[in-house]
Amino acid sequence: MLDLIIPYSAEHVTSQWLTGALASTGVIRGATVTSFDSERLGEGQGFVGQITRLRLTYGTGEDGVPHSLIAKFPATDPSVRAVVNEFGVYEREVRFYAEVAPQVELSTPRCFYGATDREAGDHVLLLEDLAPARVGDNVAGCSDEDAKLAIREIAKFHAAFWESHRLAALDWIPTFDDTAEIMQERYKRYWDPFLAKVGDMLPPYFLEIAQRFGDNVAGIMRQLGSRPRTVTHGDYRLDNMIFGTPESGRPLTVIDWQLPMIGPGVADVAYFVAFCIDPERRRATEIGLLRGYHSALLEYGVTGYEFDGCLLDYRRSLLYHLTRAVNGGAVLDFSNERGLLLVEAILQRTDSALVDHNVMELMPG
Template identity: 25%
Template sequence: MSDPADSALDTAALSSFLDREVGPADSLDVTGEGGGYSNETLFVTWGDRELVVRRPPPDETADTAHDVLREYRILDALQGTAVPVAPTVASCDDESILGAPFYVMDRVAGDVIYTEEPERFATPTRREALADAFVDALVAVHDVDYDAVGLVAGDFGYPEGYLERQVERFQEAVIWAVDTTSEEREVPELYEVGSWLAENVPGESDHALVHGDYKLDNVMFAPDDEPHIAGVFDWEMSTLGDPLADLGYALHFWPDEMAPDGGTDVVADERFAPSFLAHGDYPTRTEFVARYERRSGREFENRRFYLALAAFKMAALGEMFYARYLRGGVDDPMYERMGEGVPAQAERALAIIDGEWTV
């Protein structure tokens, strides 16, 4: 992520806002979080209080995928539920303060796991507990009574037809991207996968709050020795829909030494599917699904569709990243790697469709 100074952060305006909403303090310190591909995350020390400010990237404030006020609404609604989320503080739609809408939440202590396994978790029982906590938090998301917490169907989201809209959305993303990327190379498999998905949309399992981007680096583990999730983050893609789409997506990023390719994420890099999860102490994808089914009461039917949808979603997003790189708007090696990563991901989706890659 860009340095806060490069984002023209108005610290005086932020100080005034925090003074009104949080209370007075004698100091303000702001630092940025690197490595993000969605909303900006700013770590703010306001006196002796540790806060987080979330706002859209400076050049993408109109993109609905970065609707921070909607994200705040979700986090605020989930306060007091079984879903672990950071305590919310305030939101603001006045763009004159920070140049875009933003919200503030308390900073949660712990570790976000990218490529390295925390040493304190490197035992058989704690590895199993880490995986159990990860699965159970997903079940907790899907168990939320969304109407009761104010995320009302027809207002917050439209659960009926979720899968069809997902397929259409990412087909449209591919079409948008290939207008640029086809000048470098063609990926006809993307059209083949999209067509298969459109023709094989199953009846939805049921309707639930879905996270939309549930993977290991979007949760934070508390600093305790025993694995415990302190917060689930990055709710930009959350809506109401089919919970099995979340399950298929989470499995996409869960390496498994029994899988044909080892289960690594060929679209980006290891931070999205850390190879240590393939260690024998961690559950396989089959065991992951079994725990989800047992805890949620749902059966993971139509697996090929949900797994292929996850692969197609990542391929489509990757193609958009590659288009942005080719257009010169992004200086990030990960975006450049999409040139080879997307074709490989499309092949993975076809392997799923052909029954060669599953759980």
């Protein structure tokens, strides 16, 4: 039997390995991959790994086999790879597709193969290629219709796990309260590297509140962790959304499940609204989107969660997402043109949301 050692990167993939991986999960039966072409994707989009499209050629015909798929590997930069492995995010994504995706209605790519070796730091996913569907663009933003769709779909996902007994079986997904102190330590550790990379791009209020937040990360996370809990995506933004065509029957597919957490679902809403929508449009649509989210939760069976509590959780989540801006900004490479545009957009949009919601008053100390 073929020993399916996890390739270190896309450059280490062979036709023989692809044949073995796809055969081991029943995706192919008698076919063999004889060759493939590769195309690097996702540069400048804030991803913490290699994303490669593989176009496969088979030696014999077989119905239903994938002729194109998406391969995900850890970052090849050893320093980034080590940091991200410390967070356990690659392992989490592999387990998400194996254990969570089959339980929910939210559309995710079909997983053809997944494997993880945390000790070695090697991980791989072979996923469905959804081209030619439209990939969201965090820099360009989205229409009001796309925003409403994104909010409604994530509400359906959150409702499925809302205070559910199934959360106990997902003990590999970190919780807000259990990771509060760890996240505060990491935030402080990455603050100086973050400033060194993007300090000259920071609006004054963002800088002021982000500095003060360093001593309040754990407090805010514990407050959020005490609220009704569900599974959150953790990186719910347009670059991780694929919008389908009328013919596809899948209006929205959500990708990049490396950062799920157990905590308040509205944290995903705050992340999407603050990071993806320009300030003027956000101010005009924000409360409507939040009310739409809350209404969808009720429609899908959530009880005992009032809108005022949802709004407070939303405001606290805006603060919490400073951890994503600081930690991600310190670690990820945004040196290309698209990466710089992404950072500028996120910083400016987040700054305006922090100001508009007067989040300074929410910090415990």
